[in-house]
Amino acid sequence: MPLVDGFMYPNEVELQWSVLIVLYPYLTGLVAGAFILASLERVFRVEAVKPTYRLALLTALAFLLVAPLPLQLHLGHPERSPEMYLTPHRSSAMAMFGFVYLWYLMAVLVVEIWLDYRRDIVLMSQSSHGWKRLIYRVLTLGSDNISERALQIDERVGWLVTVIGIPSAFLLHGYVGFIFGSVKANPWWSTPLMPVVFLFSAMVSGIAAVMCLYMFLNWLRRVPIDMRCVDTVARYLFYTFIIDFSLEMLDLIHRIYEADESFRSLDFMVHTRLFTSQVLIQILAGTVLPIALLALTQVLKLPEAARKSIYSVAGLLTLIGIFAMRWNVVIGGQLFSKSFLGYTTYKMGFVTREGLLMAIFLSILPLLILGVLVKLLPPWSEKGAMLEPQPPA
Amino acid sequence: MRLAAVFLVGTLLFLLARGFLVPRSFGQYGHYRGNAIAEIAARPVAFAGHQTCETCHSDVLELKQKGRHARVNCEACHGALAKHAEDPVSVKPAKLQAAVLCARCHEANIAKPKQFPQVVPAEHSGGAACDMCHRPHSPALDSGKRK
Amino acid sequence: MNITRRRLLVLLPAAAIAWKHILAGTPEASPNYKLTEHWWGMLVDVTKCIGCGNCVRACQTENDVPDGYYRTWVERYHLEGWAFQNPKVDSPDGGKNGFPPGNQSGGKNFFVPKLCNHCVESPCTQVCPVGATFVTPDGVVLIDQKYCLGCRYCVQACPYGCRFIHPQKETAEKCTLCYHRITKGLTTACCESCPTGARQLADLKDPKDPIHEFLRTHSIQVLKPYMATNSKVFYNGLDGSVR
Numbered sequence: 001m002p003l004v005d006g007f008m009y010p011n012e013v014e015l016q017w018s019v020l021i022v023l024y025p026y027l028t029g030l031v032a033g034a035f036i037l038a039s040l041e042r043v044f045r046v047e048a049v050k051p052t053y054r055l056a057l058l059t060a061l062a063f064l065l066v067a068p069l070p071l072q073l074h075l076g077h078p079e080r081s082p083e084m085y086l087t088p089h090r091s092s093a094m095a096m097f098g099f100v101y102l103w104y105l106m107a108v109l110v111v112e113i114w115l116d117y118r119r120d121i122v123l124m125s126q127s128s129h130g131w132k133r134l135i136y137r138v139l140t141l142g143s144d145n146i147s148e149r150a151l152q153i154d155e156r157v158g159w160l161v162t163v164i165g166i167p168s169a170f171l172l173h174g175y176v177g178f179i180f181g182s183v184k185a186n187p188w189w190s191t192p193l194m195p196v197v198f199l200f201s202a203m204v205s206g207i208a209a210v211m212c213l214y215m216f217l218n219w220l221r222r223v224p225i226d227m228r229c230v231d232t233v234a235r236y237l238f239y240t241f242i243i244d245f246s247l248e249m250l251d252l253i254h255r256i257y258e259a260d261e262s263f264r265s266l267d268f269m270v271h272t273r274l275f276t277s278q279v280l281i282q283i284l285a286g287t288v289l290p291i292a293l294l295a296l297t298q299v300l301k302l303p304e305a306a307r308k309s310i311y312s313v314a315g316l317l318t319l320i321g322i323f324a325m326r327w328n329v330v331i332g333g334q335l336f337s338k339s340f341l342g343y344t345t346y347k348m349g350f351v352t353r354e355g356l357l358m359a360i361f362l363s364i365l366p367l368l369i370l371g372v373l374v375k376l377l378p379p380w381s382e383k384g385a386m387l388e389p390q391p392p393a
Numbered sequence: 394m395r396l397a398a399v400f401l402v403g404t405l406l407f408l409l410a411r412g413f414l415v416p417r418s419f420g421q422y423g424h425y426r427g428n429a430i431a432e433i434a435a436r437p438v439a440f441a442g443h444q445t446c447e448t449c450h451s452d453v454l455e456l457k458q459k460g461r462h463a464r465v466n467c468e469a470c471h472g473a474l475a476k477h478a479e480d481p482v483s484v485k486p487a488k489l490q491a492a493v494l495c496a497r498c499h500e501a502n503i504a505k506p507k508q509f510p511q512v513v514p515a516e517h518s519g520g521a522a523c524d525m526c527h528r529p530h531s532p533a534l535d536s537g538k539r540k
Numbered sequence: 541m542n543i544t545r546r547r548l549l550v551l552l553p554a555a556a557i558a559w560k561h562i563l564a565g566t567p568e569a570s571p572n573y574k575l576t577e578h579w580w581g582m583l584v585d586v587t588k589c590i591g592c593g594n595c596v597r598a599c600q601t602e603n604d605v606p607d608g609y610y611r612t613w614v615e616r617y618h619l620e621g622w623a624f625q626n627p628k629v630d631s632p633d634g635g636k637n638g639f640p641p642g643n644q645s646g647g648k649n650f651f652v653p654k655l656c657n658h659c660v661e662s663p664c665t666q667v668c669p670v671g672a673t674f675v676t677p678d679g680v681v682l683i684d685q686k687y688c689l690g691c692r693y694c695v696q697a698c699p700y701g702c703r704f705i706h707p708q709k710e711t712a713e714k715c716t717l718c719y720h721r722i723t724k725g726l727t728t729a730c731c732e733s734c735p736t737g738a739r740q741l742a743d744l745k746d747p748k749d750p751i752h753e754f755l756r757t758h759s760i761q762v763l764k765p766y767m768a769t770n771s772k773v774f775y776n777g778l779d780g781s782v783r
Binding site: 416419422423424425426429430432433434435436437438439440442443462464465466468469470472473497498500501502503504505506509511513 | 575587588589590591592593594598601602616617618638639641642645649650651671672673674675676677682684686687716719720721723724726727729732733734735736737
């Protein structure tokens with residue numbers, strides 16, 4: 001296939017944003033989604049999902065720590081990235097990234113994790129040895145107070161942080177949608193629905209990720225899975241997915257109906273260059289199939305083993321499907337010419353700085369970090385069951 | 394509380410660092426480094442501009458002004474010659490190849506404006522070089538031969 | 541050339557002095573150039589463009605534009621009948637070496653030179669996260685190469701496709717309206733080398749600039765007016781099919 005089909009403006013032939021920029025919203029989406037799942041218990045008092053609470057928070061942290069890396073690797077001058085903190089251009093959605101990220105990391109996620117784990121951290125700082133003891137001592141920030149009163153304060157503040165955290169999570173991922181949705185030059189991106197679609201697909205991917213991780217980790221540790229918990233998580237996944245799918249279909253139907261200047265060019269692109277990733281992977285395998293599978297579990301009374309298999313398969317398909325959605329937005333938006341007269345091709349490198357290998361590595365890295373985090377701040381007790389968030393006695 | 398203290402210290406440190414790290418001229422005219430304007434304007438030029446050519450080559454100018462190429466600037470054909478203007482003795486302009494140069498503008502093309510003089514070179518001169526009959530500085534045919 | 545040695549002895553120093561004055565001009569250092577006294581734009585007359593590619597080559601020479609990237613380029617349009625919505629467009633190497641005659645016959649054919657439109661409400665400066673690209677007080681959209689992060693957001697935001705990332709510098713680049721020339725009283729490289737006067741630099745704040753009369757007496761268009769970028773590159777004779 002030749003590089004360019006038809007006519008592209010001469011500077012448009014090369015794609016500007018690579019697979020790393022596909023990965024970034026995927027990672028922050030997982031963060032936002034995992035956090036929303038955790039807040040289901042904290043703020044909305046959904047008892048059933050308690051076992052996933054701590055795991056969801058740690059998952060969010062692991063992915064959030066890796067999230068800036070694809071951006072740094074993509075920049076022409078990463079050494080100048082502090083400029084976004086020093087002289088942020090207030091009219092630019094991207095300038096807000098630095099502050100929203102920092103706010104979410106420090107004021108929300110880290111604080112919430114610290115508050116929830118504080119009692120355990122203090123206990124472990126007293127009972128462990130060697131360099132581990134040092135780490136825990138630092139994490140206590142010097143305070144040994146785990147009296148009832150202190151823990152009650154922790155609980156209250158933690159609740160407040162979660163309440164602030166929900167809109168913060170929306171902001172963390174919603175602004176990414178806005179970065180695309182506000183570009184009037186690109187009709188594939190420019191729609192007010194973009195932040196909303198991004199947000200709901202983020203919630204879907206985050207919930208699916210925590211569900212899969214919970215089941216996988218328990219299977220790994222040979223600990224029985226709390227089915228009431230997983231059934232509830234799967235139910236929330238199902239509901240959120242319905243909303244997400246409806247929003248995406250609304251966008252599609254609206255485009256087809258209005259058929260504006262860009263429609264023919266975009267329609268052709270979806271039927272040709274984007275067919276596999278959009279129609280086959282994102283819509284059919286990544287959305288319709290998981291929804292159908294989850295619907296089965298809602299409608300029929302299936303045995304536990306069947307439910308576990310369906311949840312696993314549906315979860316994995318969802319994760320793949322949401323990645324495909326990011327791909328179709330980012331890469332798809334650059335494959336067609338703004339003259340609506342042509343198309344180009346994305347040449348993804350393999351071992352280059354922004355290539356496939358790097359994307360794979362950055363996808364695995366959060367899981368490695370999560371592995372370290374669960375060792376450092378175990379979301380489960382020695383006996384095996386997931387620890388629930390500490391209630392005041 | 395400890396947390397509040399950590400945040401306060403962090404914010405203060407950031408504000409302090411900002412005072413040192415933001416470039417001095419930032420914000421002078423708008424949300425950008427004011428010095429950038431002068432830096433960009435200080436770039437050396439490559440094309441001298443026809444006024445400069447005409448200070449020395451007034452005889453060519455006289456000839457050109459009478460013909461159809463009156464409004465064609467010198468460097469449109471002769472290329473960028475600021476270096477030559479700076480040091481006319483050591484830096485000499487390259488010799489031009491009429492056949493390539495003339496064809497660039499005057500080879501017939503369906504997209505060129507109808508009234509623009511254009512020919513199919515092979516049919517027009519049967520392979521002879523353009524400057525056999527036309528003087529580039531004043532291209533009208535006069536008694537058929539250039540001097 | 542008929543120049544005598546005596547004339548040369550007089551002319552050369554005069555030329556050198558004149559040239560040094562031109563070279564010395566910077567907006568701050570030159571007492572003649574005041575930022576607030578100018579508002580730069582360009583007039584492109586499509587009816588005069590012959591697609592020779594002089595402008596593309598001159599720009600490359602003047603601004604060290606890397607091969608394969610274009611600060612300005614020329615497109616050729618071919619329209620059959622009333623197929624307004626289906627033009628055939630090509631731009632071989634940006635029109636740098638002209639256009640092959642081709643075997644098209646009939647239809648409507650013309651060239652369209654394109655460059656940065658130096659929009660007053662430019663979407664590219666709106667999205668820059670750090671303030672590395674900006675509109676100067678004299679109306680030129682510039683890029684601060686020392687400040688740009690290379691995030692490429694501005695390239696995405698430009699509706700006209702006039703920006704690119706320099707392969708070696710890894711920062712954004714585009715037409716600067718030859719800022720280093722116009723602040724010294726010269727015209728842009730593309731206007732200087734255009735043989736037909738299809739491209740003309742315009743100072744909209746100069747009451748004596750011919751553009752005012754031209755805008756008043758001709759039917760003028762801009763590219764993609766519905767983008768509301770308030771573009772300052774004005775086209776005469778721009779067909780409705782131009783993308």
